[in-house]
Amino acid sequence: MASPIRIAIVGMGKIAHDQHLPAIFGNDAYRLAATVSSRGEAAGGVPLFRTLDDLLAGGPEIDAVALCTPPQVRYDLAQKAIAAGKHVFLEKPPGATLAEVAVLEDYARAAGVSLFASWHSRYAAGVGAARAWLAAREIRKVSIVWREDVRVWHPGQAWIWEPGGLGVFDPGINALSIATHILPRPFFLQEGTLFLPANRAAPIAALLSFRDAHGVPVSMDLDWRQTGPQTWDITVETDAGELKLSKGGAELFLPTGEHKSEDHEYPGLYARFADLVRAGTSDVDIAPLRHVADAFLSGRRELVEAFHD
Ligand code: NAP
Numbered sequence: 001m002a003s004p005i006r007i008a009i010v011g012m013g014k015i016a017h018d019q020h021l022p023a024i025f026g027n028d029a030y031r032l033a034a035t036v037s038s039r040g041e042a043a044g045g046v047p048l049f050r051t052l053d054d055l056l057a058g059g060p061e062i063d064a065v066a067l068c069t070p071p072q073v074r075y076d077l078a079q080k081a082i083a084a085g086k087h088v089f090l091e092k093p094p095g096a097t098l099a100e101v102a103v104l105e106d107y108a109r110a111a112g113v114s115l116f117a118s119w120h121s122r123y124a125a126g127v128g129a130a131r132a133w134l135a136a137r138e139i140r141k142v143s144i145v146w147r148e149d150v151r152v153w154h155p156g157q158a159w160i161w162e163p164g165g166l167g168v169f170d171p172g173i174n175a176l177s178i179a180t181h182i183l184p185r186p187f188f189l190q191e192g193t194l195f196l197p198a199n200r201a202a203p204i205a206a207l208l209s210f211r212d213a214h215g216v217p218v219s220m221d222l223d224w225r226q227t228g229p230q231t232w233d234i235t236v237e238t239d240a241g242e243l244k245l246s247k248g249g250a251e252l253f254l255p256t257g258e259h260k261s262e263d264h265e266y267p268g269l270y271a272r273f274a275d276l277v278r279a280g281t282s283d284v285d286i287a288p289l290r291h292v293a294d295a296f297l298s299g300r301r302e303l304v305e306a307f308h309d
Contacts, residue, residue: 005034005087005277006062006309010052010077012041015091020066023266033062052077056084063219064114064277067091070159071166072234075100078115082107085098087114087277089269093173093289094118096164105284115282116273119177123268126245126252128235137238142183144308146175147226147232152202156309157255160202167202169292171232172222176238176288178249179235181216187212189291192299197307204307253305 007030009016016035021043024030030045032274036055042048049055052065064087068076071093078088078095088108094117095101108115110293121127144156148171159165166173192208204225234270241255252259276283 001030001160001279004031005029005064006031006035006060006096007064007066007089008032008036008055008059008062009043009066009068010036012037012164013041014044015042015066016066016068019266020068022162023270024066026271027265027274030270033060036065038224050060053078053122056080056086060123063087064089064273068119068156070164071096072159072162075104079106079107081275082111082115085113087116087273089116089118089273090119092119092177093166093170094185094286095289095291098286098289098293101284101289105282108282112272112280113203114276114280115284116269117284117286118269118273118278119181119285119288120265120269121174121177122181123265123272124245125204125263126259127178127182127249129261130178130243130245130249130252132297133243134182134236135184137236138238139183139185139212139216139236139238140282141216141237142187143233143235144179144218144220145176145231146172147221147223147231149227149230150224150307151309152230160184161200163201164297165202166292167200168206168222169202169222169295170203171224172206172220173246173288173292175222175234176291178245180287180291181284182245183212183218183236185212185216186287187213187218189217189244189294189298192295193302194262194299195302195304197301197305199306199308205306206295206299210291249279257281295300 194203195205
């Protein structure tokens with residue numbers, strides 16, 4: 001068996017604790033070698049460094065880094081890691097701009113390391129079966145509704161409201177990562193409205209209309225002001241009836257009944273990253289980020305009530 005990939009986590013926030021640490025500890029293909037945390041968050045009894053520079057200069061040998069910081073600071077970290085010959089796992093979204101992700105892809109290719117733009121929702125339990133079922137159907141209409149309470153899911157995350165933090169598109173891009181994966185044809189934005197709190201740089205809600213090359217409409221309703229029951233649904237009307245993915249892709253309902261399978265989002269991502277590293281290849285699909293960029297590029301802005309945490 002190949003020796004484990006020695007990996008360091010950079011940015012010890014919510015997702016690093018909730019998902020990356022358990023996925024790394026649960027996979028024999030990896031050994032956690034270090035953490036990098038500006039606040040000094042250690043984990044797993046491995047050496048802790050305040051900056052990636054400190055780790056690269058004087059830390060233990062590593063093969064790879066998982067960048068779990070906000071997107072606005074990810075490019076510089078990725079660029080340094082690639083320059084040092086390390087494989088790079090990027091949390092979603094892969095960057096703050098499309099162009100910086102393209103630059104990283106070129107850097108990684110030239111350096112002969114693997115770059116992985118991860119999209120965790122594509123590994124949600126119902127998504128693979130949804131994609132397979134839709135491949136043989138005629139699609140008539142798609143509706144995406146992603147409505148959640150920002151105070152519950154993103155308390156105190158200042159970066160998410162700043163330029164490059166994406167606002168409501170931080171969860172919305174998960175829906176787009178699923179839609180771009182399960183729908184057999186690419187789609188593109190026709191029109192959209194972004195709802196901006198008077199005191200924030202990023203939208204709290206958005207209404208978007210896309211269509212695909214056959215004219216099939218794809219609507220998207222994102223809202224962070226939802227209290228009570230939360231909604232993360234994608235509904236696809238087809239010639240064979242309706243497909244519904246609920247709970248962010250975890251549950252799949254087909255005309256023939258409910259499809260059940262195990263959740264494997266982060267274990268799936270880490271298995272994929274290990275495959276890329278072993279094969280010496282990269283996986284950088286920017287389609288979900290491109291749709292978000294298009295929404296910011298051509299969506300109307302409407303000012304709404306100021307938002308306070
Ligand atoms: P978070 O709780 O705010 O943690 C981000 C961590 O990054 C911070 O704790 C900090 O760690 C580090 N950091 C470095 N520079 C920073 C800066 N300028 N501002 C703030 N933090 C900085 O965020 P998160 O929820 O883990 O999200 C991180 C990334 O994972 C985002 O791209 C997000 O979209 C993605 N993600 C999040 C979730 C989720 O459920 N929260 C799910 C999937 C993906 P140190 O203090 O240790 O340096």
